[in-house]
Structures are given as structure tokens and as C-alpha cells.
Amino acid sequence: MVVNIRKLPDKPYIMPGNAACPGCPETMGLRYVKMALGDNVVLVIPAGCSSVIQGIAPRSGINFPILNIVFAAAASAASGMKAAFEQQGKDVHVVVWAGDGGTGDIGFQALSGAAERDEDIIYICVDNEAYMNTGIQRSSLTPYGAWTTTTWTGKKEHKKNVPAILISHGVKYVATASVGYPADFIEKLQRASKIRGFRYIHLLAPCPIGWRFDPGLTAKVAQLAVQTGLFPLYEYINGVFRLSPIARRYKDPKKRVPVTEYLKLQGRYKHLLNKPEEIRKIEEYIENTWRLIEALEKTFTEEGGRGEQVFRAL
Amino acid sequence: MxxxxxxxxxxxxxxxxxxxxxxxxxxxxxxxxxxxxxxxxxxxxxxxxxxxxxxxxxxxxxxxxxxxxxxxxxxxxxxxxxxxxxxxxxxxxxxxxxxxxxxxxxxxxxxxxxxxxxxxxxxxxxxxxxxxxxxxxxxxxxxxxxxxxxxxxxxxxxxxxxxxxxxxxxxxxxxxxxxxxxxxxxxxxxxxxxxxxxxxxxxxxxxxxxxxxxxxxxxxxxxxxxxxxxxxxxxxxxxxxxxxxGRSYGGLVECYRCEDADYLAVITGSWSGDAKVAVDKLREEGIRYGVLRLRFIRPWPAEKIAVHAEGKKGVLVFDRAISMGGYGPLFSDVSATLYGSRISLEGVIAGLTGVDVKPRDFAEAMRRFASEVDEKGFVYKPREWLLPRKYRENPEKIREVARIWS
Structure with a gap:
């Protein structure tokens, strides 16, 4: 399946009056969601940047039906909505749009519950790697070394690998995506939309305010995260794992962009650019990440090309 | 059916x-x-x-x-x-x-x-x-x-x-x-x-x-x-x-033997039945209570309570909960409802944590309140405790148990 972005619907999904910051990756991502899935979508949004981006009621700057819900309950509210639509005989995509806190921290219990129950929803974690809405506090998905307003000398722990945890739940579909690669994200959304059951997409969303970079560079930073090998793009469908085509070349460490190219664009890493031992820790994290990717590839790729068949069928 | x-x-x-x-x-x-x-x-x-x-x-x-x-x-x-x-x-x-x-x-x-x-x-x-x-x-x-x-x-x-x-x-x-x-x-x-x-x-x-x-x-x-x-x-x-x-309960409140009562016991939930038994027993002693059972806590049935309390000597409120540092929640609202009425009021905290309150316990509290009102004419006691019977009868035991946390 190849996505031609120009042929996708592009109504005014994100409208004037929305309250997003300049260079916001969330509005980019939201637009891609509707380009991929069309109008038969209801969003469930827990507390986070996207609760604010909608703008001021009774109007909304985002042209979606949205149920806003308390921080820890997005996956549960979405489960209930989906059940209601099913009871009414309606086939609607119920999509959770939650931040890294609403996904990996405060919302994690509800997420894990919904995943285990194999609820027929699409859960998108829009990961800007900190609690940006409240003013850039660290989350469990903030990467090692990053400055936040609660980690002034840099976070001491590595990023929690939520998509890998979701694969361990045995759900039907898990993918990683980046706002720097819209066609890839849209393709994944479309593939996910054809599957029944719990689907999880982890969307990397670099935040100019929280990461301290020029708001014109959001897509660039989102691409560099992939090109440095920090954030591999992949899909897992029903027991079959594969690296996404645009990310395959970064399996080879020699083809990766040096991580400092990524770090030096972002003020949140300013304090460690002159500390080789800190950079080394981040490079080690990349190596470990790819070790896990290789293990997943090995574990979830069947002989005889079944993997490609699964993907081509969707 | x-x-x-x-x-x-x-x-x-x-x-x-x-x-x-x-x-x-x-x-x-x-x-x-x-x-x-x-x-x-x-x-x-x-x-x-x-x-x-x-x-x-x-x-x-x-x-x-x-x-x-x-x-x-x-x-x-x-x-x-x-x-x-x-x-x-x-x-x-x-x-x-x-x-x-x-x-x-x-x-x-x-x-x-x-x-x-x-x-x-x-x-x-x-x-x-x-x-x-x-x-x-x-x-x-x-x-x-x-x-x-x-x-x-x-x-x-x-x-x-x-x-x-x-x-x-x-x-x-x-x-x-x-x-x-x-x-x-x-x-x-x-x-x-x-x-x-x-x-x-x-x-x-x-x-x-x-x-x-x-x-x-x-x-x-x-x-x-x-x-x-x-x-x-x-x-x-x-x-x-x-x-x-054929089943109508009275809407927001149910009133049991209220009409000819001198006192009202305000209460909610299943233990209201025990309060009613106590009321029947007290009638034999010539003490006339009615039970105003709140079927709804929200919306607060203020008007109904005011009407039923009118002309009574006293209203005794039984709370099976307490706002720590304050009063029983029903009492607070009853007190606000009857402000300025000059009806005697007492709030009783009882039956917390599953401690059983028997009709004779209700009768004891009702009797005490009625006699105090008769004696003093006007009583306002926002928080009285109906402790479990064994502690009421033997207050020494309270100190024994309290040693655990003091």
C-alpha cells in the first residue's frame, strides 16, 4: 500500500482559533489522523496539550467530534463508547489521542486494561516526551539526559518503551510513527483501521517549546529522531513484526546520522553536548533499542514470507 | 407479577x-x-x-x-x-x-x-x-x-x-x-x-x-x-x-407516624426500619416520635423536612457518617433547613463502621433527647455520640482500646 497524500481528503480539520503553539506537532498529527480515517471518527482525549488546543467552548478549533475525559480514563471511556456504538449497530472508529503522560504514566492502567480486553479501538500516544501542557515536567517517557522543569540537570533514567509493552500485551496491532513522516503514519493508520481489536500507534511528536528548538524545525527533528536510530519505525501485526521501509536503512549503525546532530538542535540537551560520557549513554540506549528490535524481528517473523503476506493483505 | x-x-x-x-x-x-x-x-x-x-x-x-x-x-x-x-x-x-x-x-x-x-x-x-x-x-x-x-x-x-x-x-x-x-x-x-x-x-x-x-x-x-x-x-x-x-413511597421522604408526633427522628437507609420499631416501642411509654426517612439526600428535601418538622418539639438526626472536625452530614443540612425555627435539634453519630444499632439503642437516644427537651425547653446539640453499647456501658474500655494509637 502506497499513500499519495495529495489524493487524501484534506478538509479544514484544524481550524483558525485553535490554541496550539507555533510548530505544534499535535495539530500536524491530528490532521493526518483525519486524512487517513475520514469522518467516521470520534476522538477521546484525556488531559493534556490537546485538551487545550481545541480552543474555547462553545467552539472548537479541531473539526472532530471529541469526548474530553479525565486524565487516567481515556482508554476506558473509549471502550465504553465503542461498546455503545456496537450496541447501536454503528461502525465508528473510536480513537484515543493521548499524550505520553496520559498513556505511559497516569493513564497506563486503563490502557493496559483496554489492551488486555482487546477493545476494538485505536489508541494513539502522541509522545512529546514530557508533561508539556503543565510546563515541561519529566514523564516516564522523557529520554535520558533531557532537561525538564523537574529534572534541571537532565533526567537520570531512560525512556519507558511503551510500544514494546503493548506488544507484550498480545494486541492485534502496534506501530511507531513520527510526525516527520506523514505518509508512513497515514499508511499505518489506514492499515490499523482495517483490523479489528486493540490497535496502538506510538507517534513521536517533537515539541518546540519543551525540547527547546526552532518551531520551524518540528518535522526535521521528528525525522532526525528516526535517522539517528533513536526512534525506530516499525509495525507489529498479529504476531508479525517488520521494520517500516523508511527506517530499514538505520538498522545499519553506519547509515545512522550521528546522534549529536539530533541533540544539538535541542536546548533540552544543551548541558550535555560537551560531555562525551553522557552522549555515550544515549548511544548505548540506541544500541540497546536496536538489540530489542532485532529480537522482535527474529521472534515475530515467520519463515516463508508470511510477514509480507500479512502486510500486503492490509 | x-x-x-x-x-x-x-x-x-x-x-x-x-x-x-x-x-x-x-x-x-x-x-x-x-x-x-x-x-x-x-x-x-x-x-x-x-x-x-x-x-x-x-x-x-x-x-x-x-x-x-x-x-x-x-x-x-x-x-x-x-x-x-x-x-x-x-x-x-x-x-x-x-x-x-x-x-x-x-x-x-x-x-x-x-x-x-x-x-x-x-x-x-x-x-x-x-x-x-x-x-x-x-x-x-x-x-x-x-x-x-x-x-x-x-x-x-x-x-x-x-x-x-x-x-x-x-x-x-x-x-x-x-x-x-x-x-x-x-x-x-x-x-x-x-x-x-x-x-x-x-x-x-x-x-x-x-x-x-x-x-x-x-x-x-x-x-x-x-x-x-x-x-x-x-x-x-x-x-x-x-x-x-401500587407502590408509592412518598417521593423525597417517607414519614412514619409523623402526624401526631412531638418529635421527629430523621434518618436514611436500611436502619430506618429499626428506628421505626423503636418509635413503636416508645409510643407504649407515651413518648411520641415519628420517623422522617430521607429517601433522597440530593436533591436535599428541605421543603419536605420543614413541613414535617413544623410544630414539633424537637428533631433528632441519626447520621451513619461524620465530617471529621464537623458534624454528621444529615445533621448539617437539617440544621440549615430548620434555622430560625426554634425547634430543638440534636445530631447523633451512630452505627459507624458496621456497628449494629438496635431498636433499643435508637430508643435510648430518642428517650434521652425527649427528656432533655422537656426539661430545658430548647436544646441544640450538633454532635452527640452513640458509641457501641459496650463502651457506653463501660467507658473505661474506651481508654483500653485507645492505647493502641496514643
Whole structure:
């Protein structure tokens, strides 16, 4: 399946009056969601940047039906909505749009519950790697070394690998995506939309305010995260794992962009650019990440090309 | 109409079945568990065409039924005690959204220590949230209130969620004869679901994004207005149910032997029955009490209380909960209602943490209050303790037990 972005619907999904910051990756991502899935979508949004981006009621700057819900309950509210639509005989995509806190921290219990129950929803974690809405506090998905307003000398722990945890739940579909690669994200959304059951997409969303970079560079930073090998793009469908085509070349460490190219664009890493031992820790994290990717590839790729068949069928 | 021997929890389940609920979600907690078990069984056997979502927590349970209700389906959950406290955030969110919803609360004490027995601390903790809160005295009333709850909650004059309170074990696990109405009767009584809005691709609505503070203020104001409107709806629904089934309870309050009484005992929940037995006994002694049983805590039946209290010498309020550092929650509201009336008032804290209060205990407190009012003419005692009998009779024991934490 190849996505031609120009042929996708592009109504005014994100409208004037929305309250997003300049260079916001969330509005980019939201637009891609509707380009991929069309109008038969209801969003469930827990507390986070996207609760604010909608703008001021009774109007909304985002042209979606949205149920806003308390921080820890997005996956549960979405489960209930989906059940209601099913009871009414309606086939609607119920999509959770939650931040890294609403996904990996405060919302994690509800997420894990919904995943285990194999609820027929699409859960998108829009990961800007900190609690940006409240003013850039660290989350469990903030990467090692990053400055936040609660980690002034840099976070001491590595990023929690939520998509890998979701694969361990045995759900039907898990993918990683980046706002720097819209066609890839849209393709994944479309593939996910054809599957029944719990689907999880982890969307990397670099935040100019929280990461301290020029708001014109959001897509660039989102691409560099992939090109440095920090954030591999992949899909897992029903027991079959594969690296996404645009990310395959970064399996080879020699083809990766040096991580400092990524770090030096972002003020949140300013304090460690002159500390080789800190950079080394981040490079080690990349190596470990790819070790896990290789293990997943090995574990979830069947002989005889079944993997490609699964993907081509969707 | 068949009369079945039903526990309070099974009465809830049958009412949910008859109300044609479409989505159920709950997390098991004693003593609510058998509601969920029975509903699971009904759904799996095809007796109830509903989806059941077996969530991982109470917070998720209420969020799930809230999501279902927002999408236009009749939905139900049930919980108790710590489960109710855990979902408290969503309790507020659901009410503020004005989405009709029904929840059974099987009342139970709050720890520590762990304690599964009845008191009203959990349900009283929800007073400010915007849910209509009812309390049943017996299992028949549990069934009737649960069916009525959907009707009240979905009334366009109300559009607020409703809690049906039933006392843990005393009702939830005690079997009693319950007249279970036919489906046709309930269908006639309960119209198809109505709600102020539905979130769906067709409606393209957004619920809950930031609003200007003054708009939010008006939303709160309109909830309070809806609570006032609910008073009339509750009375109407009670009368209509009475016409259909022969069972009318008096709406917001039930008054037992009030007319010729000199004193009123204000109370709510299953132990009201014991208070009534005490009242009968005191009549033999020439002390004339009536029992004003509050069937609804929210909306607060202020007008009804004022009318029934008029001309009485004194009102004695029994609370099975306490606001620490303050008073019993019912007492605070009764006191506000009767301000300026010169009726003697006393608040009694009793029956906390499942400690049984027998008719003779009620009689003791009633007798004491009546004689004090007769002696002094006017009494205002906001917080009196009816300690467990063994500590009343032997106060030395209090110090023995208190040594544990002092």
C-alpha cells in the first residue's frame, strides 16, 4: 500500500482559533489522523496539550467530534463508547489521542486494561516526551539526559518503551510513527483501521517549546529522531513484526546520522553536548533499542514470507 | 407479577435488566460483587441484550459507562466504599457533563482498617458532585428506585446522573420477597433513552474542552437548578410508579407516624426500619416520635423536612457518617433547613463502621433527647455520640482500646 497524500481528503480539520503553539506537532498529527480515517471518527482525549488546543467552548478549533475525559480514563471511556456504538449497530472508529503522560504514566492502567480486553479501538500516544501542557515536567517517557522543569540537570533514567509493552500485551496491532513522516503514519493508520481489536500507534511528536528548538524545525527533528536510530519505525501485526521501509536503512549503525546532530538542535540537551560520557549513554540506549528490535524481528517473523503476506493483505 | 426472593443486589440486577440497559461496566468490590456477577450471567444467557466491560478498576468502570452514555446508550455501573472513592474524579466529570447515568452504591465503611460492613461514609462523600442520591430501606424499594433512576436521570428537566444507595449486607446480601414487574409494565413506564446531546460522527460535537469561566459558572448554576427541578420529577415518578404497581413511597421522604408526633427522628437507609420499631416501642411509654426517612439526600428535601418538622418539639438526626472536625452530614443540612425555627435539634453519630444499632439503642437516644427537651425547653446539640453499647456501658474500655494509637 502506497499513500499519495495529495489524493487524501484534506478538509479544514484544524481550524483558525485553535490554541496550539507555533510548530505544534499535535495539530500536524491530528490532521493526518483525519486524512487517513475520514469522518467516521470520534476522538477521546484525556488531559493534556490537546485538551487545550481545541480552543474555547462553545467552539472548537479541531473539526472532530471529541469526548474530553479525565486524565487516567481515556482508554476506558473509549471502550465504553465503542461498546455503545456496537450496541447501536454503528461502525465508528473510536480513537484515543493521548499524550505520553496520559498513556505511559497516569493513564497506563486503563490502557493496559483496554489492551488486555482487546477493545476494538485505536489508541494513539502522541509522545512529546514530557508533561508539556503543565510546563515541561519529566514523564516516564522523557529520554535520558533531557532537561525538564523537574529534572534541571537532565533526567537520570531512560525512556519507558511503551510500544514494546503493548506488544507484550498480545494486541492485534502496534506501530511507531513520527510526525516527520506523514505518509508512513497515514499508511499505518489506514492499515490499523482495517483490523479489528486493540490497535496502538506510538507517534513521536517533537515539541518546540519543551525540547527547546526552532518551531520551524518540528518535522526535521521528528525525522532526525528516526535517522539517528533513536526512534525506530516499525509495525507489529498479529504476531508479525517488520521494520517500516523508511527506517530499514538505520538498522545499519553506519547509515545512522550521528546522534549529536539530533541533540544539538535541542536546548533540552544543551548541558550535555560537551560531555562525551553522557552522549555515550544515549548511544548505548540506541544500541540497546536496536538489540530489542532485532529480537522482535527474529521472534515475530515467520519463515516463508508470511510477514509480507500479512502486510500486503492490509 | 412474580414475587421472587431476592437479595438487594439481585433486585438491582433485575431492575437493570428490565430497564433494558445496553452497556454495563464494573469492577468487583464487596459487597457490590453479586450485582456484577448476576448481570454477567444475565448477559451471557441472553436475558439482557447488553455489552459488559470487565474493566481493571472502578475509575475505568465509571469512565466506560460514561463513554457509553455519551455515545447515546443507557448504561449502568455499581460500586462500594473504596471503589466509589477511587472513581470519585469521574463521578464529578459525569455529573458536570449532564449525561444521564445510573449507579448503584452498596454502602460500606471506609478503611483503614479494612472493613466490609455498612455505614454511609462512602455515599455521603458524593453529596457535592451533582449526582442525585437516593437511599433505599428495603429490597423492593431497591428494585423500584433503580428503575425509577433511569426515568429521573433521563428526564429533560433533570439530565443528571443518579445513585441508588442500598446498605451493604443488610440489603445487598439479605433475601426478601420482591415483586418483579413484567417487562411490558417497565416499558410503559420508562420511555426510550433521552439525553441532552450525543457524541458521534453525525453530531460532530465536542464535550468538555475549556470554556470561559463565566460559562462554566453558568453550567454549575444550571446543575443546581436541575437539582431543584428534580424534586418535582421525583414526586411525579413516585406517584406514577404507584399507579402502575401500587407502590408509592412518598417521593423525597417517607414519614412514619409523623402526624401526631412531638418529635421527629430523621434518618436514611436500611436502619430506618429499626428506628421505626423503636418509635413503636416508645409510643407504649407515651413518648411520641415519628420517623422522617430521607429517601433522597440530593436533591436535599428541605421543603419536605420543614413541613414535617413544623410544630414539633424537637428533631433528632441519626447520621451513619461524620465530617471529621464537623458534624454528621444529615445533621448539617437539617440544621440549615430548620434555622430560625426554634425547634430543638440534636445530631447523633451512630452505627459507624458496621456497628449494629438496635431498636433499643435508637430508643435510648430518642428517650434521652425527649427528656432533655422537656426539661430545658430548647436544646441544640450538633454532635452527640452513640458509641457501641459496650463502651457506653463501660467507658473505661474506651481508654483500653485507645492505647493502641496514643
Amino acid at each position: 412474580p414475587v421472587m426472593g431476592l437479595t438487594g443486589n439481585y433486585a438491582v440486577a433485575h431492575a437493570v435488566r428490565l430497564s433494558r440497559v445496553e452497556v454495563v461496566s464494573a469492577y468487583p468490590i464487596t459487597p457490590q460483587t453479586t450485582i456484577v456477577e448476576k448481570l454477567s450471567e444475565m448477559i451471557e444467557k441472553g436475558e439482557l441484550n447488553a455489552r459488559i466491560i470487565r474493566v481493571e478498576s472502578e475509575h475505568s468502570a465509571l469512565a466506560a459507562v460514561y463513554g457509553a452514555a455519551s455515545a447515546g446508550s443507557r448504561a449502568f455501573t455499581a460500586t462500594s466504599s473504596h471503589g466509589l472513592l477511587y472513581m470519585h474524579e469521574v463521578v464529578w466529570w459525569a455529573a458536570g457533563s449532564r449525561v444521564p447515568l445510573v449507579m448503584a452504591v452498596v454502602t460500606r465503611a471506609i478503611g483503614p482498617p479494612w472493613n466490609i460492613h455498612v455505614d454511609h461514609q462512602d455515599i455521603m462523600d458524593q453529596r457535592d458532585t451533582g449526582w442525585i442520591i437516593s437511599m433505599a430501606q428495603e429490597n423492593q424499594e431497591v428494585l423500584d428506585l433503580t428503575i425509577q433512576a433511569f426515568r429521573i436521570s433521563e428526564d429533560p428537566r433533570v439530565y443528571l446522573p443518579m445513585i441508588v444507595g442500598l446498605d451493604g449486607f443488610i440489603l445487598s446480601h439479605t433475601r426478601a420477597p420482591v415483586d418483579v414487574p413484567e417487562q411490558e409494565l417497565v416499558d410503559e413506564f420508562l420511555p426510550p433513552r433521552r439525553q441532552p446531546y450525543v457524541i458521534s460522527p453525525e453530531t460532530n460535537l465536542v464535550m468538555g474542552n475549556i470554556a470561559p469561566d463565566d460559562v462554566h459558572f453558568l453550567m454549575r448554576y444550571s446543575m443546581a437548578e436541575a437539582m431543584e427541578a428534580a424534586k418535582r420529577v421525583i414526586e411525579e415518578v413516585d406517584r406514577e410508579w404507584g399507579k402502575l404497581t
